[in-house]
Amino acid sequence: MINMNYLQRAAAACLGLAVLMAGLGLFLDGLDRSGRPLRAPAPAVDQNPLTAVYLADVRFSGVVPASFAASITHDLGALPLDEKKAAFFKIVLPLVARENARIREERALVMTGVDAVPDSLWEKYEVRKGDLAAMKRRVDVIPASMVLAQAALESGWGTSRFAREGNNLFGTRTYNPDTPGITPDKASGFKVVKYASLSDSVAHYMLNLNTNDAYKDFRRARDHMRAQGRDPDSRHLATRLTSYSEIPDTYGKILHDIIDSEKLEDFDGIRLAGEKAGGS
Numbered sequence: 203m204i205n206m207n208y209l210q211r212a213a214a215a216c217l218g219l220a221v222l223m224a225g226l227g228l229f230l231d232g233l234d235r236s237g238r239p240l241r242a243p244a245p246a247v248d249q250n251p252l253t254a255v256y257l258a259d260v261r262f263s264g265v266v267p268a269s270f271a272a273s274i275t276h277d278l279g280a281l282p283l284d285e286k287k288a289a290f291f292k293i294v295l296p297l298v299a300r301e302n303a304r305i306r307e308e309r310a311l312v313m314t315g316v317d318a319v320p321d322s323l324w325e326k327y328e329v330r331k332g333d334l335a336a337m338k339r340r341v342d343v344i345p346a347s348m349v350l351a352q353a354a355l356e357s358g359w360g361t362s363r364f365a366r367e368g369n370n371l372f373g374t375r376t377y378n379p380d381t382p383g384i385t386p387d388k389a390s391g392f393k394v395v396k397y398a399s400l401s402d403s404v405a406h407y408m409l410n411l412n413t414n415d416a417y418k419d420f421r422r423a424r425d426h427m428r429a430q431g432r433d434p435d436s437r438h439l440a441t442r443l444t445s446y447s448e449i450p451d452t453y454g455k456i457l458h459d460i461i462d463s464e465k466l467e468d469f470d471g472i473r474l475a476g477e478k479a480g481g482s
Contacts, residue, residue, distance in 0.1 A: 230271060255292040261468040266299045268475050272399045273369050279361040287464065290360045294353050294371065295346070297404045299474040302343040305408065309341045328413050339425045340412045345436035347466035349404070351457045352446075354464075368396035372407040416445035436461060436470060 230249050254269040271293045278286045311318045316334050324331045327340045356373040357365040364370040368384045375392045376383050383393025397403045411417050420442040424434045440457040444450035461467060 230269075251292045251296055252289060255295065257288060257291060257295075260295065260472060261465075264472050265475050266296050266472050268300070269296055270300065270401060271297075272401070274360055274366055274400070277361050277366065278359060286359055286361075287354075290354060291350060291464075293360065293400070294350060294404070295469060295472070296474065297401050298344075298346045298349045299472050299477075300401070301404050301408050302346065303474050303477045304405075305341060305343050305412075309338075309343075312337045312341045326409070338428075339421045342412070342421075342424055342428070343434065344408050344411060345434050345439065345467075346469040346472055347461050348436035348440050348457065349407070350464075350466050350469065351436075351440070351460040352407075352443075353404075354460055355456060364394045368394060369400045369403050370395055370397055371400060371403045374403070374406060374410070417443070433471065436467060 249269050251267070251269040251271055254267040260266045274293065278289055281289060308323060311320070311323065312334065316332055319334075319337065321331070323341070324337070327337060329336045329340060353371040354360075356362075357371045360366075360371070362373075364373060364384055370384075374395045376395045377392050381393070382396040384396055385393055395403075395406070397406070411420060420439055423439055423442050427434055427438075437458060440461070441454040443453060443457070447453035449456075
């Protein structure tokens with residue numbers, strides 16, 4: 203005999219999901235604006251990260267579906283706290299995995315030797331051609347747990363005006379009047395960068411950490427871990443981001459609290475579905 207209570211609960215769950223999808227105003231990212239394709243990514247059956255990504259499965263398998271959101275137009279703050287956090291991670295995690303996958307491909311070239319590195323890569327990472335040691339320090343992944351914690355903190359879990367209107371998850375500023383941006387309500391002299399997509403925000407944030415002089419200490423610490431045969435450690439590296447925030451004395455602790463409370467280190471080393479294995 204069919205349990206009617208079960209059917210009613212199932213119908214309510216489906217309706218709740220439909221309402222959630224409609225309320226989030228989630229636009230899917232069908233384009234890779236960077237022009238740097240991955241090797242043979244596997245198409246996701248479901249291109250919406252809110253329904254394709256199961257965080258428990260990602261924690262267990264270390265693989266996240268290739269489902270990418272381009273933007274969020276509505277406030278995730280309308281959701282209960284746990285649902286808001288889960289939705290935020292589902293949206294951001296595939297974008298982080300995709301960008302780290304690209305970096306791994308670039309790093310593979312760097313580790314092959316000087317002759318394997320194209321001119322465009324020396325230029326991108328602002329390194330004098332031939333300085334392979336400097337390239338090895340700069341062309342490296344950013345731990346997913348640290349990226350997720352910073353994105354959550356800087357964007358208010360995707361609820362900030364800059365995240366919703368400018369696809370800016372990290373509060374990245376610009377002092378260039380010609381760069382598209384959003385003027386803050388209570389500050390002057392700069393704009394918060396407006397990106398074409400969330401993916402562009404993640405890519406720019408990672409490139410900034412990997413090239414900006416303000417984060418030399420971050421890169422040195424990561425390089426030291428590599429020399430010891432260790433993968434980059436988000437808890438240690440988070441303490442090297444004092445230049446990122448206006449609250450340098452407590453910024454690292456806040457990131458640690460988010461990483462610990464949300465068990466984000468489970469996501470370190472995740473791969474995009476279809477990504478070629480190898481490297482770290």
